[in-house]
Amino acid sequence: MLSANLQKQLRDFELKIQFTVNPGEVLILLGINGSGKSTILNLLAGLLNPDQGEITLNGNVIFSSGQKIASPPEERNIGYVFQNYALFPHMSVFDNIAYGLKMRKIPKDQITTHIQKVLEDLEIAHVKSERVTNLSGGQRQRVALARALIIQPELLLLDEPLTALDPHAREKIRLELREQLVASNHPAIMVTHSIKDAQIIGDRVIVLEKGTVIWEGKPEELESGVSAPNLSNLKCECYEYRDFGAIAID
Structure with missing residues (x-):
């Protein structure tokens, strides 16, 4: 709470x-x-x-x-989804979502497992290798939400x-x-x-x-x-x- x-x-x-x-x-x-x-x-x-x-x-x-x-x-x-999503344009979908986990020094195999689940939950697994600049607005929104959720936040801000x-x-x-x-x-x-x-x-x-x-x-x-x-x-x-x-x- x-x-x-x-x-x-x-x-x-x-x-x-x-x-x-x-x-x-x-x-x-x-x-x-x-x-x-x-x-x-x-x-x-x-x-x-x-x-x-x-x-x-x-x-x-x-x-x-x-x-x-x-x-x-x-x-x-705390997970934060900004209005413009604040995604890294030079990174793939996978790397954008993985960023917070890497900063927390989560083991690589665990990162892959966690990300695959959230990609499937948000129905964006098929674009995980794409750069975010190639995505639609709806896909970018899902990537931003995935990046916020992947760290298992205690509070979500949108x-x-x-x-x-x-x-x-x-x-x-x-x-x-x-x-x-x-x-x-x-x-x-x-x-x-x-x-x-x-x-x-x-x-x-x-x-x-x-x-x-x-x-x-x-x-x-x-x-x-x-x-x-x-x-x-x-x-x-x-x-x-x-x-x-x-x-x-x-």
């Missing part, structure tokens, strides 16, 4: 948020660009440190301003992992991603602009505005008209999602 209490002064506002995510649960962070969503992921991953607060993962304190604990990123065992896909691929990948995240049985946090992403992939949604939680609830409540938040001032800034004057619905 992840438990986080984060406070960080940014250029235009102060980010303040507190939440927990259970094993197998997917928390969606929804909001416009600049609302603090990606900053939260970076704080959890150790790429940034909160000004104040505490982060506990499966009972281990990985950050605490009070106890002066700040574990470096490589010691947090920063707009579907925006680089065409609409047809996005429909299919949403369902696959939901299944993969739940099957991993790890807490997961995904940043998105899309209500549809939230409804299909998420278990719980937090809507952010200038670093503040303005609503929290179930994905199906976003358009219920009863307990739904006021999203009239939120506009999608992702060109691949259609703008309906609120959060993107594609």
Whole structure:
């Protein structure tokens, strides 16, 4: 389980948020660009440190301003799927996925066994020798997810992992991603602009505005008209999602 209490002064506002995510649960962070969503992921991953607060993962304190604990990123065992996937273009699919295991000095035979399984699970075994520059958007997304999962992370972070896909691929990948995240049985946090992403992939949604939680609830409540938040001032800034004057619905 992840438990986080984060406070960080940014250029235009102060980010303040507190939440927990259970094993197998997917928390969606929804909001416009600049609302603090990606900053939260970076704080959890150790790429940034909160000004104040505490982060506990499966009972281990990985950050605490009070106890002066700040574990470096490589010691947090967190998988991170970036928006642009951050794959190594000069490497094959196999070598991209193997990178994290090699850094952990896992024996070569074990690396091959682990990678073959995740390649089969994500249905990309047939492209394991290809350079990632030769892959489709959906295949690259799977490689990025495989690289995050192969290290057996205790927490998965995903920063707009579907925006680089065409609409047809996005429909299919949403369902696959939901299944993969739940099957991993790890807490997961995904940043998105899309209500549809939230409804299909998420278990719980937090809507952010200038670093503040303005609503929290179930994905199906976003358009219920009863307990739904006021999203009239939120506009999608992702060109691949259609703008309906609120959060993107594609």
